[in-house]
Amino acid sequence: MASLSASSAKTEEETEIITRFQTYLRINTVHPTPDYIAAARFIISEAKSISLETQPIELVLGKPIVLLKWIGSDPSLPAILLNSHVDVVAFEEDKWDHPPLGAEIDEQGRIYARGTQDMKSVGMQYLEAIRKLKASGFEPVRSVYVTFVPDEEIGGTDGVAKFVESDTFKSLNIAIVLDEGLPSPTESYKVFKGERIPWWIQIKAVGQPGHGSKLYDDSAMENLTKSIDSVMRFRASQFDQLKAGLKAEGDVVSVNMVFLKAGTPSPDGFVMNLQPSEAEAGFDMRVPPVVDPVALEKRLVEEWAPVSRNMSFDLWRFNQDIEEKHLVTAKDDANPWLELLGNAVKEAGGKTSEPEIFPASTDSRYFRRAGLPAIGFSPISNTPSLLHDHNEYLSQYEYLKGIDMYVSILKVYTSYASPE
Ligand SMILES: CSCC[C@H](NC(C)=O)C(=O)O
Numbered sequence: 222m223a224s225l226s227a228s229s230a231k232t233e234e235e236t237e238i239i240t241r242f243q244t245y246l247r248i249n250t251v252h253p254t255p256d257y258i259a260a261a262r263f264i265i266s267e268a269k270s271i272s273l274e275t276q277p278i279e280l281v282l283g284k285p286i287v288l289l290k291w292i293g294s295d296p297s298l299p300a301i302l303l304n305s306h307v308d309v310v311a312f313e314e315d316k317w318d319h320p321p322l323g324a325e326i327d328e329q330g331r332i333y334a335r336g337t338q339d340m341k342s343v344g345m346q347y348l349e350a351i352r353k354l355k356a357s358g359f360e361p362v363r364s365v366y367v368t369f370v371p372d373e374e375i376g377g378t379d380g381v382a383k384f385v386e387s388d389t390f391k392s393l394n395i396a397i398v399l400d401e402g403l404p405s406p407t408e409s410y411k412v413f414k415g416e417r418i419p420w421w422i423q424i425k426a427v428g429q430p431g432h433g434s435k436l437y438d439d440s441a442m443e444n445l446t447k448s449i450d451s452v453m454r455f456r457a458s459q460f461d462q463l464k465a466g467l468k469a470e471g472d473v474v475s476v477n478m479v480f481l482k483a484g485t486p487s488p489d490g491f492v493m494n495l496q497p498s499e500a501e502a503g504f505d506m507r508v509p510p511v512v513d514p515v516a517l518e519k520r521l522v523e524e525w526a527p528v529s530r531n532m533s534f535d536l537w538r539f540n541q542d543i544e545e546k547h548l549v550t551a552k553d554d555a556n557p558w559l560e561l562l563g564n565a566v567k568e569a570g571g572k573t574s575e576p577e578i579f580p581a582s583t584d585s586r587y588f589r590r591a592g593l594p595a596i597g598f599s600p601i602s603n604t605p606s607l608l609h610d611h612n613e614y615l616s617q618y619e620y621l622k623g624i625d626m627y628v629s630i631l632k633v634y635t636s637y638a639s640p641e
């Protein structure tokens with residue numbers, strides 16, 4: 222177990238571990254121009270320092286996937302894949318108390334940077350766990366592969382979506398994938414077996430333009446407002462079930478308006494006495510496995526963007542067909558990995574909660590579509606979730622403790638012999 226508490230001094234080994242994490246955090250992999258080449262260079266040099274085989278894979282120019290290999294004593298057995306994304310989302314620097322690429326540590330031992338939770342921590346923890354296991358002389362039976370992938374934050378089209386289709390991936394013979402989860406505000410780590418599918422919707426209204434004083438029946442603004450009202454009523458019905466405790470976050474549809482675009486610009490702002498002929502709104506919607514996507518799309522077509530009200534829409538579902546089965550990693554005899562993960566965390570002194578549906582989206586969905594079990598797990602407990610938020614941080618203590626969790630998970634996973 223990590224010895225460091227918030228106030229205690231670090232050992233030399235712990236200082237080195239934290240320094241390596243800070244170095245990775247300081248590499249600018251922020252969208253829209255992530256420096257994937259610098260990150261790949263760093264990851265490869267780290268991997269070489271612990272004698273892992275390295276294989277950069279460039280399926281899309283300038284967007285390398287770095288594949289690391291720790292070959293087990295029985296390479297014929299299906300292997301373990303530890304996946305993390307290298308890219309991070311943008312930030313509003315002036316709203317942060319510490320520089321978002323600074324990886325500064327405050328007096329409470331919190332490391333502040335974009336990626337401390339999402340998910341440069343996890344990528345480096347995989348490597349630190351392997352470093353520790355190697356130093357202790359441990360040799361895995363099953364092979365372990367570690368992937369550092371691009372573009373998760375923008376849909377994964379040039380990242381894992383392409384990787385799972387590649388011959389390299391198919392040759393790896395993977396049994397189980399670990400990918401990102403979410404921080405837990407309690408002592409128990411969160412575990413995810415599935416996720417909601419993102420639907421990004423833009424609806425557009427056109428209508429009668431004219432004088433600001435006139436009452437029209439079908440102005441663009443009125444047409445759009447009717448749709449927004451309808452979406453908001455649906456949102457309230459979903460949110461009410463969540464607030465009443467009838468459903469979990471991962472079992473309701475979330476829908477949030479993320480932009481509104483309308484009006485005729487003027488030097489002072491907008492022309493006030495002119496009703497515009499076009500108006501648009503954007504919604505981020507997340508659809509859980511239990512919801513019928515075909516029925517939801519019908520609602521979009523008939524109620525939110527009806528042709529009868531001069532409406533049109535664009536819908537992005539990130540490589541997922543509307544008819545496609547929404548996959549959840551089962552906890553059953555055919556899939557021992559969820560239970561093994563819980564056991565391994567327990568052996569390392571941690572706790573896990575019942576597997577949930579991830580409320581947002583991760584690359585796990587591509588691995589599940591490729592027919593693999595995939596588990597979302599970020600070993601971050603007693604920490605508020607600050608993904609995509611200001612002042613994202615992770616305490617050194619939690620980071621070090623998380624490495625011990627992966628040490629235990631890798632011991633259990635790589636030694637698991639399936640009953641024949
Ligand atoms: C549409 S893919 C974007 C992926 C991103 N993932 C996370 C974890 O924030 C999201 O859910 O918005």
Ligand SMILES: [Zn+2]
Binds near residue numbers: 306339340373401
């Ligand atoms: Zn992430």
Ligand SMILES: [Zn+2]
Binds near residue numbers: 310339374608609
């Ligand atoms: Zn993210």
